[in-house]
Amino acid sequence: MTERLIAPRNRGFLFLDSHPAGCARVVHDMWQTASADRAAETGAPVALIIGSSAGYGLAATIAGLARAGIRGIGVCFEKAPARRTGTAGWYRTAATAELARRHGHDMVFLNGDAxxxxxxxxxxxxxxxxxxxxxxxxxxxxxxxxxxxxxxxxTHASVLKPIGEAYRTKTLTFDSDGVPEVTDVESQPAEGDDIEQTVAVMGGADWERWIEHLERHGLLADGFKTAALSYIGSDLTSAIYRQGTIGAAKAHLEQTARTLDERLAKLGGRAVTSVNGAAVTQSSTAIPGIALYVGLLRGVLDEAMVAPIHQLGELWDQLTGTRPLTVDDEGRVRLDTWELDPAVQAAVTQRWNTAATDTISELANLDWFHAEVQRLYGFAVPGVDYSVPVETDIPWPEPTS
Structure with missing residues (x-):
């Protein structure tokens, strides 16, 4: 037994440890939201989720299991408990596997380099x-x-840089006491082969390689469908995101979807990108300006902000035919229309223009944002008693027969 009392310790938005019970409760709550009581059905569809332990990939896994009744394989890359706790994704995967087993879904999780x-x-x-x-x-x-x-x-390395010229933007930080501060940050432009490197990592090359590999082994069923998860976002963040190096990678991902869609047509299949709406994720908090933008977006929308588990439930409904598969002119499923509604963006822009350290608490929902960041690591989760020690040495879920 390796029970420990775990308190949140962080450097900015990065936490040094994660809380197993909190991570498990996050998964439980997401499952409940996605209609966890649905019984597994004979002949349930077989799915592969690559990137199954965090963010939208975790939502895709849980919504697929609880809402669409899938079975299959989840792939992720997480660190086991050692001197520190395991990563949050390690504990979330263990909790997801246990819920899948309990509800009769045959789901195997593999930990390694996708x-x-x-x-x-x-x-x-x-x-x-x-x-x-x-x-x-x-x-x-x-x-x-x-x-x-x-x-x-x-080895290719991705970078988060604007293209063409330096980019200066407002960003949101919190000091060690959790006090918010709005500051300016400048990002230097891409140089050398930064764009090509980022596209090689975050574009569609590996997605296409997965499809080619599975097709070569005769594993794609008739009517096979695949979706790569993406993001476009607001004009307020476009210079660092959609028009930056990451945006070049996303454009490559979307072009790959169109290529794969033509290829899969012979199977009666489809390939699409799913453009999701904004959320607090471990990836998004690293992007300059995104934390401020998402906090302001929540300040405008409050409960009308659509959580990832609801968005991915909608995606599964479209993929499985419960609802029509609807794409835009670029072949993209748009799950971000609530975010990019012109009235919403106008309200966020107005708040962005006046956001400063002395006004941010009135303009953004900082309590929600701060709690969302903590919940990424299993902290600030309602219903969890953080005053008692918890077992941290939780094993990777073994596949059951």
Whole structure:
């Protein structure tokens, strides 16, 4: 037994430890929201979720299980408990696996590098031996700082930079006492091969490689559908995001979707990108200006802000045919219309223009934002007693027969 009393310790938006009970409760609450009492059905669709432990990928996994009745495989890359606790994604995966088992869903989770051929081979063998040799759905939700290209052996590193010129923007930070501050930050423009490197990591190359690998082994079912999760966002953040190096990668991802869509047509299948709305995630908090923007967005929308679990429930409804699969002119499922509504954006822009350290508490929902950041690591979760020690040495979920 390795029970410990765990308190939140952080450097900015990065927390040094995570809370197993809090992470488990987050998963439980998401499952409940996604209609967890639905019984597993015979012949449930087989799905592969790549990036299953955090953010929209976690929402896709839980909504797929609890709402769409999937079975299949989740792939993620998390650190085990050691001197520090395990990563939050480690504990969230353990909790997701336990709920899946309890509700009768055959779901296997693999921990490793999704970019590698070794992981693709592991998934291939599991699909053949355990899931009848067919795959109905693939959700791709990978955000990573680097990628080793299996063909060339080269390591590519993604960067978060504007393109063309330096970019200065407002950003939101909190001091060690949690006091908010609005400051300016400047990001230097991409140089050298920054754009190509970022596209190699965050674009569609690995998604396409997964499809090619699975197709080569005859694992794509008739009517196979795949979706890569993406984001466009507001004009307020476009210079660092959609028009920056990450935006170049997202454009490549969308072009890959169009290429794959043509390829999968022969199976009666589809490939789309799913453009999701804003949320507080471990990835988004690293982007200059995003924390401020999301806090202001919550200040405008309050409870009308659509959580990831609801967005991914909508995506599963469209993929499974419960609702029509609807795409825009670029072949994208748009789950962000609530965020980009002109009236909403006008209200956020007005608040952005007047946001300063002495006004931010009136303009943004900082209590919500601060709690959302903590919940990424299992803290500030209602119903969890943080005054008692908890077991931290939780094993990776073993597949049950």
């Amino acid at each position: 970019f590698s051929d070794d992981m693709k081979n592991q998934v291939t063998e599991l699909l053949k031996e355990r899931f009848g040799g067919r795959l109905d759905y693939l959700i791709y939700s990978v955000a990573a700082p680097r990628r080793l290209d299996p063909d060339t052996g080269a």
